[in-house]
Amino acid sequence: MLLTNHAPSPTAQLIDGKAFAAGLVAEIAVDVAAMVAAHGIRPGLAVVLVGDDPASAIYVRSKIRKTEAAGMASFAHRLPASASRQDVLAVIDALNRDPAVHGILVQLPLPPQIDATTVLDAIDPSKDVDGFHIVNAGKLANGRTDGMVPCTPLGCLMLLKAELGSLAGLHAVIIGCSNIVGKPMARLLLREKCTVVLTHQKTQDVAAEARRADIVVVAAGRPGLVRRDWIKPGATVIDVGINRIQTADGPKIVGDVAFDEVSAVAGRITPVPGGIGPMTIACLLRNTVEAAREHIGRMPRSAA
Numbered sequence: 001m002l003l004t005n006h007a008p009s010p011t012a013q014l015i016d017g018k019a020f021a022a023g024l025v026a027e028i029a030v031d032v033a034a035m036v037a038a039h040g041i042r043p044g045l046a047v048v049l050v051g052d053d054p055a056s057a058i059y060v061r062s063k064i065r066k067t068e069a070a071g072m073a074s075f076a077h078r079l080p081a082s083a084s085r086q087d088v089l090a091v092i093d094a095l096n097r098d099p100a101v102h103g104i105l106v107q108l109p110l111p112p113q114i115d116a117t118t119v120l121d122a123i124d125p126s127k128d129v130d131g132f133h134i135v136n137a138g139k140l141a142n143g144r145t146d147g148m149v150p151c152t153p154l155g156c157l158m159l160l161k162a163e164l165g166s167l168a169g170l171h172a173v174i175i176g177c178s179n180i181v182g183k184p185m186a187r188l189l190l191r192e193k194c195t196v197v198l199t200h201q202k203t204q205d206v207a208a209e210a211r212r213a214d215i216v217v218v219a220a221g222r223p224g225l226v227r228r229d230w231i232k233p234g235a236t237v238i239d240v241g242i243n244r245i246q247t248a249d250g251p252k253i254v255g256d257v258a259f260d261e262v263s264a265v266a267g268r269i270t271p272v273p274g275g276i277g278p279m280t281i282a283c284l285l286r287n288t289v290e291a292a293r294e295h296i297g298r299m300p301r302s303a304a
């Protein structure tokens with residue numbers, strides 16, 4: 001069940017990412033069981049966590065739990081916040097060589113003394129289930145479909161296609177141009193033949209850009225940034241933001257979209273929590289199964 005009438009909003013239908021992700025994970029578990037039965041190979045995901053960022057620790061625990069629940073193998077590597085770049089590179093080198101590991105993920109952000117680009121580019125691109133390696137980013141930028149695609153934008157795209165069908169010809173505005181979400185999202189929507197506007201901190205009038213959009217994807221890291229008057233009536237709004245704020249009722253997680261007012265004008269909207277977050281982890285499992293499938297494809301016929 002993907003669409004739910006959402007009581008507080010007179011118009012917008014809620015896009016239930018949590019339910020969609022649960023369905024995806026159930027399908028992945030079936031694929032995993034089939035792979036084990038046919039080839040004796042269990043997809044394996046290695047997660048590398050450096051330091052003690054509390055949110056990262058929660059996400060890593062959730063990734064490990066869901067990986068194992070889908071019948072896959074998980075390998076956790078935890079390094080102290082004082083770890084050096086060489087320490088992290090040594091772990092990645094070992095994981096690159098380990099045949100039981102089909103996917104490697106380095107949880108971001110890394111501590112300030114470690115350059116993320118160097119670390120991400122040390123991962124074997126065929127095991128880069130986050131899709132952040134420059135080879136995979138380059139493939140996506142060139143419209144190639146044979147690379148790994150970053151999990152959050154992939155999750156957004158899956159929901160958009162499930163909701164809207166063909167996206168061809170639609171006007172899409174992306175707010176925030178990070179390497180993790182904004183840029184790969186723009187490339188994926190371009191591949192779907194959307195007209196894409198990618199906004200950033202120096203964009204002169206982001207609200208005016210957003211008002212033209214059939215699809216608005218927001219990944220700015222600013223709670224409540226997108227207001228009712230930014231949205232064309234009936235537009236689809238995808239909120240990627242995850243912000244922890246304090247309210248009179250205690251701590252709360254909110255997105256980058258002022259949900260109550262925007263859902264009164266949008267046609268469809270993702271909630272936070274329960275929207276894109278769960279899709280990120282489901283797509284990580286999906287990418288790991290795909291990496292294992294590719295690995296089987298490269299094995300000599302007698303072994304596969």
Ligand SMILES: Nc1nc2c(c(=O)[nH]1)N[C@@H](CN(C=O)c1ccc(C(=O)N[C@@H](CCC(=O)O)C(=O)O)cc1)CN2
Binds near residue numbers: 276
């Ligand atoms: N190596 C990576 N690092 C980071 C990524 C990533 O894709 N790869 N993305 C984010 C964090 N992230 C996954 O790592 C992530 C964030 C949020 C959720 C999620 O399910 N959120 C829930 C709410 C969770 C809560 O209560 O705290 C939701 O939205 O419903 C999943 C994954 C940065 N780092």
